[in-house]
Amino acid sequence: MTTLSPVEGATAGNIARVLAYRRSRRSHHKLFGRARLFGHAWSVFTWLIAIVLFFPVFWMVLTAFKPEVSAYTVPPQIIFHPTLSEFAQVLSGGILKPFEHSAFVTAVSTAAVLVISFPAAYALSVRPVKRWRDTMFFFLTLKMLPPVAGIIPIYIVARNLHLLDNDWLLVILYVPMNLPIAVWMLRSFLLEVPREVLDAARVDGANVVTELTRVILPIVRPGIVATALICVIFSWNEFFFAVNLTATQAGTMPVFLVGFLTTEGLYWAKLCAASTLCCLPVILAGWIAQKHLVRGLALGAIK
Amino acid sequence: MGDTVTAPSRSTVERIRHVLDRRREGDSGGAGRRRWVRRLPLLPAFVYVIVVTQVPFIATIWYSFRSWNLLIPGSNHFTGLRSYQEVFADPTFLIAVINTVELTASAVIIAMLVGIGLAMLLNREFFGRGVVRTLLITPFLVMPVASALLWKTTMYDPLYGLLDFVLSPFGIHHVAWLSTFPMPAIVTILAWEWAPFMMLIVLAGLQSESLEVLEAAKVDGASTVQTFTRLTFPHIRPYVQLGVLLGSVYIIQAFGEIFMDTAGGPGTATTNLPYYLYEQVFNAYNVGVGAAAGVIVLIGTEIVAIFALRLVSSLIAGTAMIG
Amino acid sequence: MSVCLSAPGMSKTYSRYELTLVVKEAFVVRKRMSGRSRFLRRGVALTAIVTMAATGAVFSSGATSAQPKQAKAASVTIRVAVVSTPQVTEVEQLLPDFYKMYPNIKVAIDTLPEDTERAIIETDIATQANEFNAVMISNYETPMWAKNHWLVDLSKNFIASDPGYHVSDLIKPIAQSLMSGGELYGVPFTGESSFVMYNKSMLKAAGLTMPLHPTWTQIAAMAAKLNNPSKGVSGICLRGEPGWGENLAPLDTVINTFGGSWFNMKWVPQLTSPADEQAVNFYVKLLRTYGEPGAAADGVNECLQYYDSNKTAIWYDSTAVAPEIAVDAPSVYANTGYAFAPTGPSGRASGWQYVWSFSIASGTPNQKATWDFISWMTSKQLISEAAQKFGWAAVPGGNRTSTYVNPKYQKVATYGPITLASMEAARPDDPTVHPVPYTGIQFVAIPEFINLGNEVSEQISAAIAGRESVATALSISQQDALTSVSENGL
Secondary structure (H helix, E strand, C coil): CCCCCCCHHHHHHHHHHHHHHHHHHHCCCCCCCHHHHHHHHHHHHHHHHHHHHHHHHHHHHHHHCHHHHCCCCCCCCCCCCCCCCHHHHHHHHHCCHHHHHHHHHHHHHHHHHHHHHHHHHHHCCCCCCCHHHHHHHHHHHHHHHHHHHHHHHHHHHHHCCCCCHHHHHHHHHHHHEEEEEEEEHHHHHHHCCHHHHHHHHHHHHCCHHHHHHHHEEEEEEHHHHHHHHHHHHHHHHHCCCHHHHCCCCCCCCHHHHCCCCCCCCCHHHHHHHHHHHHHHHHHHHHCCCHHHHHHHCCCCCCC | CCCCCCCCHHHHHHHHHHHHHHHHHCCCCCCCHHHHHHHCCCCHHHHHHHHHHHHHHHHHHHHCCCEEEEECCCCEEECHHHHHHHHHHHHHHHHHHHHHHHHHHHHHHHHHHHHHHHHHCCCCCCCHHHHHHHHHHHHCCCCCHHHHHHHHHHHHCCCCCHHHHHHHHHCCEEEEEHCCCCHHHHHHHHHHHHHHHHHHHHHHHHHHCHHHHHHHHHHCCHHHHHHHHHHHHHHHHHHHHHHHHHHHHHHCCCCHHHHHHHHCCCCCCCCCHHHHHHHHHHHHHHHHHHHHHHHHHHHHHHHHHHHHHHHHHHHHHHHCCCC | CCEHHHHEEEEEEEHHHHHHHHHHHHHHHHHHHHHHHHHHHHHHHHHHHHHHHHHHHHHHHHHCCCCCCCCCCCCCEEEEEECCCCCHHHHCHHHHHHHCCCCCCEEEEEEECCHHHHHHHHHHHHCCCCCCEEEEEEHHHHHHHHHCCEECCCCCCCCCHCCHHHHEECHHHHHHHHHCEEEECEEEEEEECCCEEHHHHCCCCCCCCHHHHHHHCHHHHHHHHHHHHHHCEEEEECCCCCCCCCCCCHHHHHHEEEEECCCCCCCCCCCCCHHHHHHHHHHHHHHHCCCCCHHHCCHHHHHHHHHCCCCCEEEEEEHHHHHHHHHHHEEEHHCCCEEEEEEECCCCCCCCCCEEEEEEEECCCHHHHHHHHHHCCCCCHHHHHHHHHHCCCCCCCCCCCHHHHHHHHHHCCCCCHHHHHHHCCCCCCCCCCCCCCHHHHHCCCCHHHHHHHHHHHHHHHHCCCCEEEEEHHHHHHHHHHHHHHHCCCC
16 A cells, blocks of 8 residues: 555545535435434524524515504504505605616626736635735735725825716725735635646646636636625625715715605605615625525635 | 556656646745746736725825814814824723724624524524525625614614514513613624624535544544534634634724714714714814824724734635645 | 656656546546536626626716716706705605706705715815715804805805895894805705694693793603603603704703803803703703603604604604604694793793705806705795695795795694794894803804714713713713813814
């Protein structure tokens, strides 16, 4: 029997790990008898917890269908006359433009983040630079200057560049906002690409481009989706910059939502209707792509 | 051994040797030009980030050495370190620091504990598991502003809120949560929002746990508790650490919830550092003090981060790949 | 067994295993690639096309640069920043009428809640970013900003040549609050003072009658009798929410009428003076004993809810909320009585004065079009249009005398006469018993007041919540005021 060199051992370990991972995604824990009953109890408990934690969101959507007066009742009503009038008021308040602005800013900034973070992550994983640890730290510290501190300087710089109340300003600012986590996540995914495959490709004479498109991209595609989803979530929901740096022309969804808080008057049902509409795109995106999100936050390269 | 391996061609031999050499020798970085080729992909990210973030940052430092009150025209002049002195002399600043630590620690710890619990529950196969997971990740997807307003109005209202309704059979009636228990109220909202994030990270860790090892433990007669403490938890510990690190970075900056729900109060009970900065910049319109406070916060956070990263450096220690 | 790979100058040994691994993987990789590469290529191409198309579509419809448009022969867009009040929301629905009158003017409105919008407007005006042609501010900012030359003189530039505006119809004290040097720098959209609203049947059931000019002592006694926590009814509802325009508004009127003030003639803060302490103690105690639950976080909206659902008997607040009650809870509205703002030991009339107004920012283009818009917003015509569409009870009030003498308005607005009388009795130039160096009834017209007021209101709110004593709250507030004075050289 040949003793394995460290490389061989690591490779064997990798293969074993891959196999184990694949197996763990399938169903397991076949139980019998009393263990099964115990298992059912846990399932019920899990369902209960899920319902409790989801309840505020459910309540928000429910309240959106109530006429204003029914939203302020004791006890809170579950049975009531549902109405679409609150939604109508929200929609007539002009939701289309903020939606466009949010969509534009989110799509473009996410694309930009992916485009510049992917090479950066590549340079920190597949062919790492020498001081990759410091570089990771640098990216992380980007998130540490509170936006509030820099808002006036940013405002003044933007004013001088005539970028105030402009979608592009938000795009420009959201990229460094999401870059650290994008780099971090993409790097972890790139680390999962098995060395052997890369080496084999190089042995085959692949240059960087082929290596990228034929070897790396297929493997990390779910990771890219997950990273994109995280960026979409944070960009769509961002409030502070949007509210302070946009006005009539480039307001995004959070800004639109907050406009429904009136100084006097009842507004809960309207607010819930507006909230439901504003949160819906991201909630749907998250629901549809949740498998990727689960994998995405896996960061499975932590060995 | 009986294998037949045909001798590879000369160029293939070269390439194989080249690849294996590099791998054996480790990441030496290579000579100058190769090092720069490796750095090239980093450049776009670096350049962009430096231009977009450092320019405002330098502007912030610039303004921190001046005293400019937006509402008083002609007040923009150089004052040296006076703005910094004002920040340190302001008792609210210290309160904001303490509140920030309290808020962040509480929210992160609670979110992580809940997240671990949820991940353990989700790690089994059961009926409707996908639906449950969908329900559980939703709080993270909801807009923070929307959730802050939702909690302020429909949950925490002393008369019409759900909490009041649910707790009144137990005799807890008409409690104004946001003014009587402001910090726990805000921590609850933050923990509710971030628990799914923690859950997903820990779930990934749990799912990467090798089944063979778990089955072997069961065969050996280990109890559930023993399996958890000796096997599972050490395995997910790096994931937990990562979740705590990332969650802290985001929750330290929590602003929307406090802005919408408590306006930093009552008094200064929930004024954290971002909100304190907001008050300086948009209430006092004191750009100099706001900028100085921002610089101080940045330096403080970086010092904390250096220590924190040392602690979790084991996370990224073993993951450098040899190329 | 090992294979020796040698080349000139180098001799290394690789195990057979390493070799086979690498070579095998190369084959495996190759096999996998051929089937999937086509799919991959198609997928990438499709994604790219869709992304570009989507971006192009959205881009072309949405994002425009924020350069102010120069006046073309065709149309002009003016940008207005407004605070989200119910009257504003109403009037926005009347915009089609404006467009009929002025087909060349397009109006883009930025609506946000008060504090946020204020911050944006102040930043814009103070840095002269000229993001907005017109801004909705108040009688707090207008005189100060006029002095800074940040606003356009409306009297000279527009009103003088616009007799159709009927400037003399504006309620005098309201208009005066927007003047600087005798010239109007803002036009009033809604004006208000403060008064007492009470639930007539609750008072009747308790055998009480509300005098037309009550004192605070009387109010406190009535609140004590009407307070019924077991039924969830509070004797009185007052604002406790932190904010210089929230709990400080009613509190300042109480301070004034008890003989206190913010500063004396030498700009020494008076927050710990006996009169101030007495007033604040009174307010906080009244709220804690007979006030609504959770008062420390209650602003106008919360009190409105309580009042609308008959959960409070007496409510001292803005005259502008009465129309809200009319709309939200007509039965409660029909049962509401009114009294003037309560007075303290000094007997001085204490109703506050607050005006939402529109001003034109200096240095912005298209000022004539902007004037067209804001004059329409504050015109008689708009009021009658609003009356037609929403009913007289819901028109923007408190700016024009003609509204109050209109019989149709008088029929629906039972609060009309007392509102007008309260507004006309307000004297912001002379708000307190003893002379003071500042103007403003429920605020102090200095730029620092936003911050100082917020800090003090936080302390007051904490005292109302019972987290600290009134004495502590006031001593901290006094300290804040002293710091403010010294920092800003008052």
